[in-house]
Amino acid sequence: MEGLIYVIIAIVLLAVIILAANIKIVPQSKAYVIERLGAYSATWQTGLHVKIPVFERLAKVVSLKEQVVDFKPQPVITKDNVTMQIDTVVFYQITDPKLYTYGVESPLSAIENLTATTLRNIIGELELDHTLTSRDTINAKIRGILDEATDPWGIKVNRVELKNILPPREIQDAMEKQMKAERERREAILRAEGDKESKILVAQGQKEAKILAAQADKEAAILKADAVREQKIREAEGEAQAIIAIQKAEAQGIALINEANPSQAVVALRSLEALQKVADGQATKIIIPSEIQSVAGLATGIKELVKD
Numbered sequence: 001m002e003g004l005i006y007v008i009i010a011i012v013l014l015a016v017i018i019l020a021a022n023i024k025i026v027p028q029s030k031a032y033v034i035e036r037l038g039a040y041s042a043t044w045q046t047g048l049h050v051k052i053p054v055f056e057r058l059a060k061v062v063s064l065k066e067q068v069v070d071f072k073p074q075p076v077i078t079k080d081n082v083t084m085q086i087d088t089v090v091f092y093q094i095t096d097p098k099l100y101t102y103g104v105e106s107p108l109s110a111i112e113n114l115t116a117t118t119l120r121n122i123i124g125e126l127e128l129d130h131t132l133t134s135r136d137t138i139n140a141k142i143r144g145i146l147d148e149a150t151d152p153w154g155i156k157v158n159r160v161e162l163k164n165i166l167p168p169r170e171i172q173d174a175m176e177k178q179m180k181a182e183r184e185r186r187e188a189i190l191r192a193e194g195d196k197e198s199k200i201l202v203a204q205g206q207k208e209a210k211i212l213a214a215q216a217d218k219e220a221a222i223l224k225a226d227a228v229r230e231q232k233i234r235e236a237e238g239e240a241q242a243i244i245a246i247q248k249a250e251a252q253g254i255a256l257i258n259e260a261n262p263s264q265a266v267v268a269l270r271s272l273e274a275l276q277k278v279a280d281g282q283a284t285k286i287i288i289p290s291e292i293q294s295v296a297g298l299a300t301g302i303k304e305l306v307k308d
Helices: 002-021 097-102 107-123 128-133 135-153 169-260 264-279 290-307
Strands: 023-026 030-036 039-044 047-050 056-063 066-070 074-077 083-094 155-166
Touching (some): 056 097, 066 107, 074 107
Antiparallel strands (some): 030 056, 066 083, 083 155
């Protein structure tokens, strides 16, 4: 009986060990490809799974994460017969574990060879200058071709990047010289444009200074003319006031004479006084009115009577 008990215990322990060995827990971002009797049976996703001993086996563990592979530089020839070394970086992701397991032998090697041949075909249609400036176009073309070709393998190519483009040493030297000459040309252009702008600014400043000086002279001339005009106006107003004052004085004198009612003799004497003032001038001939002559005769007669 004891021997039978040991056998049963051993059988139970063996069953437990076998069961534990065939319990599989699939982690996140992983997939297990299961074969039963040598044929594809199922694809286990994340979770707990039990494998049938002897009949089923784990054929492949597939990662569902996006993966990156850096391929070594490939020699390519451009349309203008320049040989370059170009290395590529491919970002891909497995979308169908079954197709990835059974679709192609050595998927990474297949992708590398396909990338190299596609790159040669694309670069062969471009010249060196276009190759150096058309990275985005080349990347898009390679990605489209690879994605279509790897679809039967359960692989999706998300992105392709040209990591380095290495032309021959002499081409690099020529390009460096060309870049240096271009930088010197741009520097000369910038310097010339700076000198031009500086001269323009100086000329504009001189022009504005002349304009301001002319405006100042004009305003000064206007102010001077205004001052002269105002001075003349004041002088004219003064002369007019003086004339008016003289006229008023003469009018007042005439009025006083009229009020006094002078005799004919007084008028004659006034006339003689006026004639005397006229004779004091530079005139060589004086015409004396007849009225004054008679008055003069009368005055002489009066003077003689007084002497007698």
